[in-house]
């Protein structure tokens with residue numbers, strides 16, 4: 439994917455010069471040092487290999503540009519933040535594809551979870567499974583107060599299992615007992631429930647999600663970067679190292695698990711159900 443620059447919006451000067459790729463729009467504001475990164479992979483921002491790749495490229499570009507200290511992650515698709523991992527990448531393919539795909543999923547999580555940037559999730563739509571994982575890698579989560587916008591790691595509902603580093607990320611956020619129950623039951627939380635369990639930090643009216651994210655960002659960016667980054671690293675490095683130490687084994691584990699006939703059947707049935715839902 440190539441990074442494309444688009445023309446700055448009228449009267450906005452350089453700071454609003456947008457860039458990005460086909461599926462990841464980046465609206466940087468150099469004056470404040472904050473960039474808004476919007477997923478644009480309609481209809482549901484499913485985390486395809488292309489979106490994962492473009493996401494990693496755009497994140498790396500922002501991390502390498504010292505103008506930017508904070509990034510707000512949000513969706514350009516209505517009603518959905520991200521539908522999670524792209525199910526079509528995990529069924530009906532071959533082991534080599536599964537390995538390539540999972541490596542990209544690992545890579546995105548590793549880069550987000552230990553990012554030096556302040557990352558705030560402005561969750562403006564449904565946020566299941568892999569979408570929830572992305573929001574959990576952020577430093578702060580704001581969810582729109584819409585009962586249709588459910589959030590959670592619902593993998594067991596599909597007959598699959600969230601791997602240990604998904605689990606670790608959830609435990610680090612809502613604690614062990616709440617995670618144990620949420621993961622086993624594949625719980626999708628309503629906004630008020632997500633707030634109550636600590637899965638999100640704030641629930642606000644839908645039209646205030648971005649403005650709230652911008653004001654929270656200002657608070658986090660008031661902290662000296664180096665001290666905040668060292669603290670974030672101290673909090674998260676043990677969790678990250680668990681995956682780093684066994685990335686290849688984790689890939690092999692995923693490939694053998696996802697390749698099982700029973701799992702393939704579950705995923706196919708789930709995809710069918712999603713399609714029937716529209717009928």
Ligand SMILES: CCCCC/C=C\C/C=C\CCC/C=C/C(=O)SCCNC(=O)CCNC(=O)[C@H](O)C(C)(C)COP(=O)(O)OP(=O)(O)OC[C@H]1O[C@@H](n2cnc3c(N)ncnc32)[C@H](O)[C@@H]1OP(=O)(O)O
Nearest residue numbers: 484521522523524525564566567568598599692695712713
């Ligand atoms: C101890 C042993 C451990 C072993 C572990 C080893 C490895 C780990 C194994 C597996 C990996 C687990 C990690 C998996 C994480 C995931 O993210 S799996 C994906 C889970 N996602 C979901 O369950 C969400 C499914 N989607 C929805 O619920 C809804 O689509 C919605 C997001 C609420 C939006 O609803 P709506 O606006 O009504 O849109 P539609 O449902 O009509 O969908 C529109 C079209 O998009 C397709 N689609 C939806 N979600 C996905 C998806 N995730 N991937 C691909 N495609 C998706 C849907 O089929 C529709 O398609 P058509 O327009 O009909 O073609």
